[in-house]
Amino acid sequence: MPRAITIHQPGGPEVMQWEEVTVADPGPGEVRLRQTVVGLNYIDVYQRMGKYPLDLPGVIGMEGTGVVEALGSGVDTVSVGDRVGYVMGPPGAYAEVRNYPAQRLIPLPDDIADEQAAAMMLKGLTAAYLSRRTFVVEAGQTVLFHAAAGGVGLIICQWLKQLGATVIGTVGSDDKAAIAAAHGCDHTIVYTRENFSERVMDLTDGQGVSVVYDGVGATTYEGSLACLARFGMYVSFGAASGAPPPVPVSALAAKALYLTRPGLAPHTATRELTLDIANALFDAVRGGVQVEINQRYALSDAVSAHRALESRSTTGSTILTV
């Protein structure tokens, strides 16, 4: 029988167990995937902790690559033997074998390896919609990205630089500052010891930035609003340090700010939307954006991978090999 990382109750990394699971034949519109690589993402932590509740017992995980092994009825967009990847959709990526909706699959081009795809799709499609849809970054703008040496961070900072922006990245340590600087950041701020908001105002001659991309949340939202330029946009897209508190609408008035809380699910709600941003990502990679796989774990050792991610000791992307 195939195995999967299963959780029976929400909690810390230790609730994840490597267990045999039964996988039914694929239903209508589904395929059965034999998985090769699973991408580690912060959303996996939220699922494991119960912040995004799952039916239990259940399998977490929102990103993987693999080979199509069997087709359910009505599937005509992929064939048995195809190499594919996916993001979002029903949870359940932490598995050797799983069923998945065929319409959501992303065919993998020959020049994109499985490991590279699993390391970049969820993070890179996020980078794609943040920079090309949520706030369309233009050459000459100055932008702030929090946790710049992280998974989304290393991809998007290179991409923002390609777009001609001046990129300011916050990081938790000097080592991470060096990594972020080598991946697109013009300026880095170690926000665990520096007041990032004041540094941003200094770096921008008191003007502030056009957009703040904030996946850190509780510890960064207040300073982020303070260092936005007039008419700037605060993009709250994650909560690695905890959720930001509710923001009163009146807090936006003094600088006529915009605030949004985007997610990858609506940006991958249709096959057309998904393939559109996937192609933008593949083109960005072909244009020079590097995907750094800085940590590798066996899927069966997902516990160690989660401990590393939550303790802020990872940089770039982490993959779980099946």
Ligand SMILES: NC(=O)c1ccc[n+]([C@@H]2O[C@H](COP(=O)([O-])OP(=O)(O)OC[C@H]3O[C@@H](n4cnc5c(N)ncnc54)[C@H](OP(=O)(O)O)[C@@H]3O)[C@@H](O)[C@H]2O)c1
């Ligand atoms: N809305 C969406 O569509 C979407 C999609 C993908 C990801 N996200 C969000 O984007 C963020 C980044 O995701 P990722 O998978 O690429 O993770 P990541 O950035 O590789 O890891 C999270 C980073 O957040 C920073 N951090 C700050 N305070 C923290 C704390 N108290 N605990 C843990 N980490 C803390 C750490 O970097 P420093 O040490 O440098 O501070 C840490 O390395 C997450 O919030 C995630 O939920 C959202």
